[in-house]
Amino acid sequence: MSRMCTDPGVYQPDAHSEALGLAGWNQIRNERLWTAAETGVTPQHAAECEFCSQLLASFVRMRSVLEPDSERSAGPVTVAACPDVPMLSRFYYGELRDDRGDAIARHLKICTECRHDVAFLARSQEPRERVAPMRRRLAWMAIAAAALVASLLTWSTGKKAKPEEALNFTPSAKYASLVQMPALDRRELLADSPAPHHSRLEQVLAAYEKGDYKKAEEYATIIVNAVDDPSAEYLLGMAEYHEGKMTEAFRAMRISERMAPQTGYRCWTMLQFALLLGDRATVEKEAHHAGSEPEYAARCKEILTRLPTI
Numbered sequence: 079m080s081r082m083c084t085d086p087g088v089y090q091p092d093a094h095s096e097a098l099g100l101a102g103w104n105q106i107r108n109e110r111l112w113t114a115a116e117t118g119v120t121p122q123h124a125a126e127c128e129f130c131s132q133l134l135a136s137f138v139r140m141r142s143v144l145e146p147d148s149e150r151s152a153g154p155v156t157v158a159a160c161p162d163v164p165m166l167s168r169f170y171y172g173e174l175r176d177d178r179g180d181a182i183a184r185h186l187k188i189c190t191e192c193r194h195d196v197a198f199l200a201r202s203q204e205p206r207e208r209v210a211p212m213r214r215r216l217a218w219m220a221i222a223a224a225a226l227v228a229s230l231l232t233w234s235t236g237k238k239a240k241p242e243e244a245l246n247f248t249p250s251a252k253y254a255s256l257v258q259m260p261a262l263d264r265r266e267l268l269a270d271s272p273a274p275h276h277s278r279l280e281q282v283l284a285a286y287e288k289g290d291y292k293k294a295e296e297y298a299t300i301i302v303n304a305v306d307d308p309s310a311e312y313l314l315g316m317a318e319y320h321e322g323k324m325t326e327a328f329r330a331m332r333i334s335e336r337m338a339p340q341t342g343y344r345c346w347t348m349l350q351f352a353l354l355l356g357d358r359a360t361v362e363k364e365a366h367h368a369g370s371e372p373e374y375a376a377r378c379k380e381i382l383t384r385l386p387t388i
Contacts, residue, residue, distance in 0.1 A: 082306050083107070084127045104190040107133075115141050133188055160192055161185065170196055172300055183303040196304040197274050249324055250356025253388060256381050257353045262286065262316070266343045271309035275301060282313045291317040302330075308337035312344060319351075328355070335364075342371030349378070358385060 089103040089110065100106050111130065114121055115137035124130040161169065161182050169182045186192050264283055271279050278301055285294040298314035301307055315330035328351050335348040349364035362382065369378030 083129045085123065088123045108190065112137050129188075136188065160189060166192060166195060170300065170304070172296060186304045193305055248356075249354050252356040253353040253358075253361065253385075255388075256384060257350050258377065259350050260343065260347055263343060266341065267309040267312060270312075270339060270341060270344075271307050272305075275305065275307050275310065279307070279309055279313070282310065282317075286313060286317060291320040295321065302333075306337065308334045308339075308344065311337065312347070315351075316347075324354070327351070340367075342368050342374055345371075346374050346378075349381070353381075361385065 086103045086107070089106040091100070091106060095106045095109065100109055107130065110121065111124060111134045114124065114134055120134065121130075124134045160166075165178070166182065169179055186196065262283075267283070268276055268279065278297065282294050282297040282301070285291075285297060295314060295317040298310050298317060301310035302314055311330050311334035315327045315334060318324075318327035318330060331344075331348055331351050335344045345364050345368040349361060349368055352360035352364055362385070365378040365382050368374040369382075
């Protein structure tokens with residue numbers, strides 16, 4: 079599943095959502111897609127956005143469980159609730175090393191409420207079981223359970239989830255002489271990361287600066303599996319780069335570069351990966367993006383000038 083909705087701005091409040099007391103586009107999206115699952119009418123955005131399309135599909139499956147005689151019934155379906163309080167806390171603190179951790183990571187990508195709880199941990203650094211149990215409304219627990227169906231079905235039946243876009247990252251020496259990987263910029267990364275994530279991001283930064291890239295990768299993975307954070311994705315990509323995991327590094331860096339707020343720093347780093355790949359089209363695109371920033375303008379101009387001669 080895609081990591082995020084391509085256009086959350088389509089879920090604007092209206093009279094109906096205000097009457098229900100819904101707060102934020104996440105809740106509005108869930109309510110509208112739940113209604114779409116009931117009516118069978120797919121909104122245009124859900125037909126075009128992979129994340130919303132798959133979330134809608136999970137709601138349709140849930141309705142087939144709640145209404146087994148309905149025409150939409152898809153046969154036997156395995157239903158599971160959200161991870162319990164101790165389990166989600168153990169996942170957050172990196173204590174799950176088996177398939178349960180993978181299942182929770184998949185669940186967090188589509189369950190807004192569980193991501194909120196993980197974000198609360200990032201803010202408070204307190205054990206979740208002491209602060210979170212009574213926070214949720216029952217209605218949204220039902221929606222979270224519906225969203226979980228799609229992810230746990232693949233786990234319980236042994237089917238693989240839809241594969242991510244294939245990447246063919248083969249390092250090339252063609253433009254190697256132009257590569258200038260940037261130094262780690264803590265200030266920039268913290269500025270791009272939502273403030274509630276800073277305490278966890280500091281752990282990633284500390285491990286990275288010590289040269290413990292494996293630990294930095296583990297910490298960053300916990301964050302990116304729970305929430306959308308461009309700086310955590312960036313650090314994940316750089317840690318994997320130092321570990322020689324070039325395909326994984328390129329994937330994480332591309333995700334980071336596409337996230338808002340888009341910055342010259344991340345565009346410049348993405349440009350370096352494109353140079354390592356020998357991908358001229360991406361080099362030219364990222365050089366124009368990063369070159370709009372005064373800090374990188376001269377270097378980007380030099381790269382574009384030298385490309386035809388290499």
